Amino acid sequence: MSGRDKRFHLAWFTNAVPHGWMDGKASPWAGNDITEWMTGEFLIDMARSLDRACFDYIMLEDHVAFDHMAGLTARLDPISMMPLMAEATTGLGVVATMSTSFYPPFLLARTAASLDHLTRGRMGWNIVTTSEHEAAHAFGMEAQPSHGERYERAAEYTDLVCQLWDGWDPDAIVMNEETGQYVDPSKVKRLDFQGKYYKCKGALNIARSPQGRPVLCQAGTSERGRDFSAKYADTILVSTGGANDYGVMKEIRDDIRSRAVKIGRDPDEIKLLYMITPIMAESEAEAERLWxxxxxxxxxxxxxxxxxxxxxxxxxxxxxxxxxxxxxxxxxxxxxxxxxxxxxxxxxxxxxxxxxxxxxxRGGVSSLDLFGTPTQVADRMEEAMEAIGGDGFLLQCRPLTRRYITEVTEGLVPILQKRGLVRKKYEHTQLRDNLREF
Ligand SMILES: Cc1cc2nc3c(=O)[nH]c(=O)nc-3n(C[C@H](O)[C@H](O)[C@H](O)COP(=O)(O)O)c2cc1C
Known part of the structure; x- marks a missing residue:
């Protein structure tokens, strides 16, 4: 390979739900979390494990409609988990899903900026638009807009939220002990945003957060989704729906990167992480059986x-x-x-x-059929990144247990680290800096 930094990123996609029940039956290896998941301790311990393994981030998905699937009927709001997971870790990014359809933009900008402060610059927002009409009903609306209109609204929404975050100059807090002045109001821009869908007059009443803008994450890869990501996303969650094809994975990355170039953006600012669920065992045959x-x-x-x-x-x-x-x-x-x-x-x-x-x-969510011994899985991940060009993987497993997390963080990751393929320590304290390190 010519000169390309071979390192890739690792993140984990999960939910604040009763994982032990996600299979439609009580799952073995779920331990006490099967009844006590709602204390959040499982996720806090998980965050610690991922931090030890130097993952870029943990992302908590969310849906606001009542879900009829067994383990998804009950869930915690992901936002509440962010400071708890950050407090228990040193470098791990924490990413919460918040829907553009249900948070007023000002509220989202304020909440995410607060969380960026509380996590000392490790906060990310997974931008979703929500397709379920049931969710709209819960918020007193008739129905969700069409796919295209949801993306159009989301773009305007994200512009507004970014303008609110950018409204505070980095030196707006003066803390002049002689005059008693804390903020220089001339350095806080008052917006007069008059969009097609959203209006906002005023400024955020929270100081610029450590990252300025929390990290932006997106998952849609339709035509509209790709344009949206190319413009706004720092990181993209990619599911190729079990295609098991490096060509399919590479096409998405190349396409989004070229869309970014066309609008004048550096494509290296965008990290695409492919969803995988590696199934590992002591022998290949056993792993294949489990797969x-x-x-x-x-x-x-x-x-x-x-x-x-x-x-x-x-x-x-x-x-x-x-x-x-x-x-x-x-x-x-x-x-x-x-x-x-x-x-x-x-x-x-x-x-x-x-x-x-x-x-x-029907394919699963894993982008690759990935099973074998930890060494074999590491081989495949290395090969995939060579073929695709980057940028990393998004681990996911249902049902999720401490046992599975340990297989990844204590079995697979050390092999990748020894090969110099993933980081061994955090070089930066903030999420975006870690994402842009390689
Ligand atoms: C890995 C992944 C995670 C996602 N997480 C969420 C989520 O937490 N909440 C949600 O409402 N939609 C979620 N989605 C849906 C996406 O935000 C997006 O709406 C969907 O992929 C459709 O976009 P598209 O039509 O552009 O492909 C997720 C999708 C993927 C692939």
Whole structure:
């Protein structure tokens, strides 16, 4: 490899939910967290483990609609976990999901800036727009806007939030002991933002936060999602829906980077992390067995759950279709749900396979089929990064247990560290600086 820094980033995607129940049944190895998850201690311990392994960040996803899936019916608001996880760690970034549809922009700007202060510059915001109409109903709204309008609103929203954060000059706090002046108001810009969707007059009443702008994170990879990320994101969460193809992974990265260049942005400011769930064991054969066990057999109940889940994901009613007939053509770019993730299921459509056959082929969230001994998994990760060009991986596992976290942080990561592929210590105290280090 010519001159490229071979190091890559590691982050973890998880939820503030009862992990022990996420499988639709009580999971072994969940320990006491199976009943006591809501104290947050599991996530705090997890953050400590990731900090020891020098991960870039832990990201907590969130949905505000009542979710019918077993382990997702109950959850903590991710924001509440941020300072707790930061307090227990030294360099780990903490990223909370907050929806542009439900937080007034001023409130989000204020909350995220406060958290950036409390975490001493390790805060990130996962920008989501929320597709579920149920969530809109909970907030007293009729329905969620279309996919395109949600992205349009999100862009204006993010512009406004950034302008609020940028409103405080770095030297606005003067702390003049002689005059008693704390802030120089001339260094705090009062906005008069008149957008198509949002209006805001005034300034944030919180001092500029350590990072200025908390780290911005995004996950959509539809056409609109790619444009959005190219413009705003510091880091992108990528699921190729089980494509298991370096070419698919590379295309997304190359495309988003070239979109960034076109609008005058340095593409190295954007770190794409690919979702993976490596399954590891003492032997390759055992790891392969465990990998295949993770794909649930198709039973009437599991099919019903999948069809309902996919309907929610795509915001399209799939329950109307015969399982033993081919599905009609669906124009994914017109779906109001999660277009790229829905494609993990729809990718196998050819007009001939039956709906049931397509369900059997549905990819998981992992971008790669990754199983083997920790050394073999490290080999594959190294090979993937060589082929793609960067920027790292986003670990994810359901159900999540301390056992799995330990396999990664104490088994896999030390191998990657010995090869010089991931960091051994934090060089910086702030999240964005760590992301931009390589
Ligand atoms: C790894 C990953 C994490 C996500 N986390 C959340 C989340 O926490 N909350 C949410 O409402 N949507 C979440 N999403 C959905 C995205 O924000 C986005 O709406 C979705 O991927 C659809 O975008 P697209 O149509 O541009 O592909 C996530 C998606 C991915 C791939």
């Amino acid at each position: 295949h066990l993770r794909k649930p057999p198709l039973t009437p109940a599991s099919i019903k759950g999948m069809v309902e889940g996919l309907s929610r994901l795509g915001q399209i009613d799939l329950t109307q279709y015969d399982l033993d007939e081919p599905l009609p053509f669906i124009d994914i770019t017109k779906l109001d749900g999660h277009q790229a993730t829905f494609n993990s299921f729809y990718r196998s459509w050819d007009g001939k396979k039956t709906f049931r056959e397509m369900l059997a082929r």
